[in-house]
Amino acid sequence: MDRYGLICRNILECPGITQRELAKSMDLSLGTVNGLIRECLEKGFIRERDGEKGRELALTDRGRELLAPYKVDGALIIAAGFGSRFVPLTFETPKGLLEVFGERMIERQIRQLYEAGVEDITIAVGYLKEKFEYLIDKYNVKLLYNPEYSCKNTLATVYRARHLLQGRNMYILSSDNWLRENMYHAYECGAWYSAAFKEGDTREWCLTFNKKGRITDVNVGGKDQWVMYGPVYLSREFSARFLPVLEAYYETPGTEQFYWEQPYVDMLKGEAKRRLEAEGGDLLARAETFSGQKASGWDQIEMYANRQPRDQVYEFENLEELRLFDPRYQNHSDNAAMDLVSRVFEVPESEITDICCLKAGMTNKSFLFRVNGSRCICRIPGPGTGLLINRRQEKAVYDTVASLGITEEVLYMNPDTGYKIARYYEGTRTADAENWKDMENCMGIIRKLHQSGLKVGHSFDIRERIGFYERLCLEHGGIPFEDYGQVRGWMNELMDRLDRMNRPKCLCHIDANVDNFLMFPDGSAKLLDWEYAGMCDPVMDISMAAIYSYYDEEQTKRLLELYLQRRPEKEEYYAVFANAALGGFLWCLWAVYKASLGEEFGEYTIIMYRYAKGYYKKLQALR
Template structure:
């Protein structure tokens, strides 16, 4: 005879079905090459974290219904003996009701969960006696499925509302209730209810089910539907290293075939050398500090226009919104510097002359005074300080503007940023890269920039001009070059103030250009 005080614990033989067949469109570009359930958060994939939580409570059988990129899940069967995969070949045609239909024979005392939910702790229980939704309560207006309850018993399900518990992607069903779900699955699939979620069965037939709510904290489970939501959860996805991967995926590069990524540096942007399979590419990531400073739409358009000149490297990808781009890497090409630029006067002059005389018409104009006003406005908005003596120098710049207006300004397609680093040499060919400042301008601007950025002496400058003109430079063109050098130092000193206001340090680069501008002004005005 048993002791009347003896407590008998009935161990329920639970299992779990994880629905993981969907594409995850809203989390692109990550889901181009990784199924959403396999995306890692804090170093572990969403689905594996939940698998391990289920194993912790003694679950011995886990059915995972896969579809999109099914092969990526195969490792789970090898890693965990408790896992069985089922392939849903109609994942593009049905909502998740068909995934559960395929797993219907495994329904008993069963957890059903979505494969892409992120749990901050193990909320699964091993002693449930009733069917239930594990649910958090949301006070504010939302579009989630609302669980209308009476003393935590679900009496209705509505879409949209506030101050209700919501479906959070995890539920448990007793063997008795599971058999009801199974019968409804047969009917819904036969009736070709392709747009249904499996939870529609419960929503449409709630009176046939006894389902309760197990409240959970709003922080226990976090919905990650978009890339922005993912960044808020895991700060890794905010880091520059990941930005490179994101750009590659956005450009349809399979991230699994990337062999190496090296930082190449850069002033306006960050550049990376990417080895993809057996080819190399240069990836440019446009920093947020350049936002508002550059016209990326014009850069994209101008880059296309100059392709016929064959003076730029081949561009693979360009994002007009961000300025991110990927170009082919020229193996064994030499990036010019202040010293090597002086050895290539003829080649540089030829490529600039080819551009200036091409008769290509850019739709935008690079007007230095408009650029100055734009940078000033952005500096004021950023709350940054101008260099000492700025107002005095600005008054003299206004005088320079008056002098320039009296000269013959000839608008032609210009690069407008002819620093030595934007010239590449391979054998006997010179390439001119990075067209983010390109626009219609006087060609003397490009000559002035090349002279100024390479710190040419008077003799070197004259030699360079002779290569460009195939003879002597005219007095008017020479005057424009000297004026443009002053304006360039002034403009790029403002550029530096603005960049540093956004958190990018350039040491004494800006103040040096500003002081050189002052000195050149003294010799002209």
């Protein structure tokens, strides 16, 4: 869209606009605008008419024809990600659905789009996708699910939505942006990226652009720079050149964590050609063909910096920033975990600081925080865990083993909800399965537990647990393995044999994953997360530790020797391999069930199933 088009768009959107207002809107001198108006009148794009305040400018049919190619066709709102920097709020609510001054951020943008006449809106969803369903009825939007949201970045999201962008003029928005003034229009000129000026040092993507505002380079980090910040507009001409390169990037290994903007940045720098050439040339040739341009000309792709005034666009980086912007979040976040921490420590939410997400476990979600000068961890039970774990039994175990000094310091535990708050230990690390000194320390803790003589009133019964998870799987879509019936029979054989062996029972941890062993600088260690603990065959802890560490047969034998501090007997070898097979079978069923709830664990399911089959076959030689 040229300057004539901008004159026409402003007149269409703001009937009665004055020349002085036009000059301010277009960032041009009053004299230049007056000259453009005369030319538009001569060309028949606009006309003068009587208005409420006297003579005013109005658009003609010819002016509407001039604008037609620049009509915005729709908007894509990216809302697939987790928003880890906003935990614990985002454990319950996607970031874009958080409220700012009583209005959800995504709804504010949808409303602004509607006000501009843009009504064809698609939301790309992933994490907690069901939370967005109500928007279909409320605003007539469409949802597009990205199944790769948890393992890939926004490049994959835009790739999944590329059919919406092809041949169309489209906005791309982030669901978690907040715009003070409506910056959307029914008609747009060439492709642009919203830009904000950042004073001082920044790690944002910094823009270099010419006098006309065309972006010529982008670099991460700088000082006193205009940066990419906020909404984006892609014209159909831009997308025709850009999307073939984005598609090629999607198919290129190593781009899984790329933002969708990376192909554009690499096109400007000439890096896109080099990257695709390195993949053998086929991807490059295809991108050149479909973009209609040789890679040597990709650096001429046109996108402009749409410079915005200060305090117009907000991309909240974390809960602390949101607290500063909307005071409601200082003490009333309406989040169960924050409310719990506030009550346990008897402080307002504003005194809960330095919040960050810890790596989500396979059963629970956790976040780290600081309160009263100390750092603590809050555990939030994952979906469906109320059915899988008896929290009262877990608390009974913690109470029982407290005297051994081998667990984390638990500050709060609710046996009804499963919420737990524990002390965080600075300077520690998890055990390394490849470090046999670490594993010796871990086996020392397990041995101390087993030899303590402590007992609880419940058992970990592998036969009962397998039957329980099997029923859950069959009730939620079935079990996908073709030979499951045969393998289930094998597991029955192993359990029957173990029953006849009448192995001794003691208090076991069951979940002796290396990630649950906390190693201290002085060489000591603690064992965390006793959710599955109960009375069981002591070698079960060795078997579980081995399969969690993906150990082979020889490594498992070595681990058993570290635990026993002697050479194992044949029966002990049999018991540890049989329990490893049964443990693999159990956790495979667990993962199948969790997948039916929408949680995926990659190749873990197959690895555990292979342990069940592999160790059963090995045990035939030990009979």
